[in-house]
Amino acid sequence: MGEEKMISTRQFAFLVIMFCLGSSILLIPAAIAVHSKQDAWMSAIVGVILGCGVILLLNMYDKRMGHVPFVEACQLILGRWVGRVVVAAFVFHAFLISVFMLRYLGDFMTTQILPATPIQAIHIFFLALIVLAVAYGLETFSRSAEIFFPWLLLFMTIIVASVISMISMDNLRPVLNNGVGPIMGGSLVLVGIPYMELVLFLIIMPNVNDANRRRKAFLMAGFIGGLLILLITFLTISVLGPYLTVRNLYPSFALSKKINIGEFLKRVEALLAITWFLSIFYKMVISFYTTALALSQLLKLKRYHSLLLPLAMLTAIYAIVVYPNIVYGGRFASTAWLPYASVFGLFLPALLLIVAHIRKIGSRSNASPELDSDQTLSSESNSNLSSSSDSSSNSSPSADSNSSSSADSNSDSSADSDSKSDSQSGSQSGSESGSDSGADASSNANSNPNSIVHDAYGEESVTNTIVNTSLHTSVNTNPSANVSSRMNSDASSP
Amino acid sequence: MIAWIIIGILLLAAVVAVISLYLIKRQGTKREKISFIILLTFSTIMSILFALDVPLPNPVIAISRVFMPVGIWLFNVLG
Numbered sequence: 122m123g124e125e126k127m128i129s130t131r132q133f134a135f136l137v138i139m140f141c142l143g144s145s146i147l148l149i150p151a152a153i154a155v156h157s158k159q160d161a162w163m164s165a166i167v168g169v170i171l172g173c174g175v176i177l178l179l180n181m182y183d184k185r186m187g188h189v190p191f192v193e194a195c196q197l198i199l200g201r202w203v204g205r206v207v208v209a210a211f212v213f214h215a216f217l218i219s220v221f222m223l224r225y226l227g228d229f230m231t232t233q234i235l236p237a238t239p240i241q242a243i244h245i246f247f248l249a250l251i252v253l254a255v256a257y258g259l260e261t262f263s264r265s266a267e268i269f270f271p272w273l274l275l276f277m278t279i280i281v282a283s284v285i286s287m288i289s290m291d292n293l294r295p296v297l298n299n300g301v302g303p304i305m306g307g308s309l310v311l312v313g314i315p316y317m318e319l320v321l322f323l324i325i326m327p328n329v330n331d332a333n334r335r336r337k338a339f340l341m342a343g344f345i346g347g348l349l350i351l352l353i354t355f356l357t358i359s360v361l362g363p364y365l366t367v368r369n370l371y372p373s374f375a376l377s378k379k380i381n382i383g384e385f386l387k388r389v390e391a392l393l394a395i396t397w398f399l400s401i402f403y404k405m406v407i408s409f410y411t412t413a414l415a416l417s418q419l420l421k422l423k424r425y426h427s428l429l430l431p432l433a434m435l436t437a438i439y440a441i442v443v444y445p446n447i448v449y450g451g452r453f454a455s456t457a458w459l460p461y462a463s464v465f466g467l468f469l470p471a472l473l474l475i476v477a478h479i480r481k482i483g484s485r486s487n488a489s490p491e492l493d494s495d496q497t498l499s500s501e502s503n504s505n506l507s508s509s510s511d512s513s514s515n516s517s518p519s520a521d522s523n524s525s526s527s528a529d530s531n532s533d534s535s536a537d538s539d540s541k542s543d544s545q546s547g548s549q550s551g552s553e554s555g556s557d558s559g560a561d562a563s564s565n566a567n568s569n570p571n572s573i574v575h576d577a578y579g580e581e582s583v584t585n586t587i588v589n590t591s592l593h594t595s596v597n598t599n600p601s602a603n604v605s606s607r608m609n610s611d612a613s614s615p
Numbered sequence: 616m617i618a619w620i621i622i623g624i625l626l627l628a629a630v631v632a633v634i635s636l637y638l639i640k641r642q643g644t645k646r647e648k649i650s651f652i653i654l655l656t657f658s659t660i661m662s663i664l665f666a667l668d669v670p671l672p673n674p675v676i677a678i679s680r681v682f683m684p685v686g687i688w689l690f691n692v693l694g
Binding site for chain 1: 627628631634635638639642643644646647648650651654655657658659661662665671673674675678679681682683685686687689690692693
């Protein structure tokens with residue numbers, strides 16, 4: 122029954138690239154340039170390299186535990202209760218990321234495109250779209266990513282081609298004027314914003330075809346996404362210069378506004394805006410999907426769809442509550458986000474890997490052995506416990522009729538799985554249960570990837586004090602000024 | 616005015632409940648129903664509090680308390 126919820130490695134790679142671009146493409150150039158000024162492009166290079174290191178870590182995790190859905194794997198590795206607490210924190214993190222994505226979009230629309238529209242209206246319309254996409258399920262939105270990705274590339278190509286004549290190398294000098302330290306600082310911003318957030322994909326990865334190629338695709342896609350960010354950063358710095366870049370809230374948007382070819386081709390900034398909408402749409406779809414999926418698996422539901430609308434209500438409220446104003450959001454994203462996101466993006470996978478190694482859970486073998494082991498495991502588990510996969514019964518309801526029918530047929534056997542997992546408690550059964558769950562995942566390609574998500578939002582690192590004061594004082598969308606004053610006292614920007 | 620907002624929120628919650636419960640009834644489980652009702656109640660209460668301008672617990676402020684000093688330290692070290 123497994124095939125319904127599998128996505129191909131190519132779709133997965135497109136999702137990763139979109140995820141990397143979402144929010145970063147508009148916000149990152151300024152956030153980096155705050156630290157490293159005209160050397161921001163070097164920061165971006167270092168950041169992409171460090172980010173690929175993060176992806177390698179995630180790949181190591183996937184190699185070891187990729188056959189088990191993430192939520193299940195957490196409970197398997199850390200024990201049932203600690204695992205549940207960790208999953209709950211992960212759900213919270215994923216929720217927070219989707220909230221931030223929504224707010225970034227709202228901020229952008231209200232400051233740049235629809236200044237007279239209340240931000241809540243924009244949030245609600247966008248959120249309705251997100252809920253619809255997530256309700257259709259992983260396969261459907263992955264396929265749509267395949268459709269939209271070429272458009273994104275086309276628009277970016279147009280922008281890059283029109284801007285390229287305006288590059289002025291003088292803006293990049295003096296090179297390395299402030300030493301290496303600021304460059305590292307700028308690169309950490311880039312690591313924090315898309316790369317630390319990629320942990321969310323651990324929930325999706327068990328649903329990607331071909332366990333070996335997906336890791337390579339993950340790395341390649343992260344690298345390509347990083348290169349696109351590097352390209353945009355380089356263009357922004359070299360065309361606008363470091364000071365204008367830092368002063369703009371959305372420097373790449375300002376960059377595309379400058380396009381003017383022979384007084385004929387002008388005002389193409391909407392292309393960049395569309396690029397950004399597309400990528401942030403997928404970033405938010407992924408974070409919202411992981412929130413709902415991980416929560417449903419935590420609660421041992423078979424489907425996540427009933428949680429979508431209440432979660433959307435909460436998201437709409439919290440998108441307003443999280444930031445008192447855009448300035449505070451920028452400061453949070455550029456300073457507190459990296460250490461916070463690294464808790465989930467770096468330390469959590471590392472912790473899971475170490476504990477799994479100590480407890481000897483998961484497959485240690487490389488290459489293709491996972492398949493073999495999974496199959497043996499699955500046959501074992503099937504014979505032993507006839508129940509192995511309830512996860513297979515999670516069908517995306519609205520999307521595929523066949524999946525639901527297959528889910529029905531399985532539902533009997535799958536219903537047992539909860540009880541099964543309950544009965545297997547304690548570390549002694551750990552390896553056994555691990556194999557069971559692995560078998561589940563492999564036998565039903567459908568199995569919901571357990572998701573613990575965290576990092577999605579740190580994108581708005583752009584704003585610094587300068588930016589804020591100049592552009593956006595008038596724009597603060599939230600009435601709750603008291604919070605902002607508190608925040609300001611807390612945080613002096615670096 | 617506030618009363619109308621609250622009525623609107625309750626209406627929205629009712630619509631959500633009707634749609635979702637219909638779907639759950641068709642192919643869901645009891646567990647799903649219970650978690651949906653709890654979550655929806657929570658969301659509705661939060662919405663009403665939000666409409667009444669009650670300050671809601673803000674995770675970002677808590678996160679900032681803990682991680683902002685770390686971030687500032689980190690970026691200061693790097694210049």
